[in-house]
Amino acid sequence: MGDSVITKNPFSILGGLVLLLLQGIGRTSIFFIKGFFSIFFPPLQFAKVLEQVYFIGAKSIFVIALTGAFTGMVLGLQGYYTLVKFGSEGMLGAAVALSLIREMGPVLAAIMVIGRAGSAMAAEIGIMRISEQIDALETMDIDPVRFLFSPRLTAAIISFPILTALFDVIGILGGYLTGSLLLGINSGIYFARVESSVVMDDVSGGFIKSIIFAMVVVTICSSQGYYTHTRTDGFGAKGVSLSTTSAVVISCVLVLVTDYVLTSFLI
Numbered sequence: 001m002g003d004s005v006i007t008k009n010p011f012s013i014l015g016g017l018v019l020l021l022l023q024g025i026g027r028t029s030i031f032f033i034k035g036f037f038s039i040f041f042p043p044l045q046f047a048k049v050l051e052q053v054y055f056i057g058a059k060s061i062f063v064i065a066l067t068g069a070f071t072g073m074v075l076g077l078q079g080y081y082t083l084v085k086f087g088s089e090g091m092l093g094a095a096v097a098l099s100l101i102r103e104m105g106p107v108l109a110a111i112m113v114i115g116r117a118g119s120a121m122a123a124e125i126g127i128m129r130i131s132e133q134i135d136a137l138e139t140m141d142i143d144p145v146r147f148l149f150s151p152r153l154t155a156a157i158i159s160f161p162i163l164t165a166l167f168d169v170i171g172i173l174g175g176y177l178t179g180s181l182l183l184g185i186n187s188g189i190y191f192a193r194v195e196s197s198v199v200m201d202d203v204s205g206g207f208i209k210s211i212i213f214a215m216v217v218v219t220i221c222s223s224q225g226y227y228t229h230t231r232t233d234g235f236g237a238k239g240v241s242l243s244t245t246s247a248v249v250i251s252c253v254l255v256l257v258t259d260y261v262l263t264s265f266l267i
Helices: 002-009 010-038 046-085 091-131 131-138 146-180 187-197 198-224 235-266
Strands: none
Touching: 002 046, 010 146, 010 198, 010 235, 046 091, 046 146, 091 131, 091 146, 091 187, 091 198, 146 187, 146 198, 198 235
């Protein structure tokens, strides 16, 4: 009876949840540090990095371009009807460009990659874990973190800034499509405002965010798959499914939280 009361004590439950959270943070941090420093020591895995650049970067181009185009078009449409109330519709180019380059480009590009590549990453590594392929790597004296995680991390650091730049450029063109071609703003004024308002600090800030997002996304997605076997809420195929879901949700939330923190320092 006494043990049951203690077990149901809300403070005990809260303490257990806090310990689980700290354990997860510590485990993921060690996973990242080990994989990150493995990048700089031979043998360098060029073939695997190129394979992951193709998977994370090249195969995401279509969804990034499509999302960027419609994001820019929506910004152009909404921005026009907001600015016209103040007689400032000529500033539409600056509003669209700065919104994309500073905030929406890095964030939405990261979220699109999470949905397309991050979920697949978590599922692939999770299946390797439950099918004992990772145990086989350890048996052959191959570091599984270095073999599975480091090439993905390197590829993401390369791919995310390029995808973000593509998102920004296509988004600005999408804003031009709605603002100039559909709503009648002079195209020269639109691009002149883009050129005069965007400075190098804006561009570099967006690239810094994209690199940090790359680290966050790949670390969370890879670690969720890697530690699938430690889940207490499911095992086997169900465990992989839950790990993939957790990877997507946690990555998206952390991208938004990280964006706020980085913006506080970069603004």
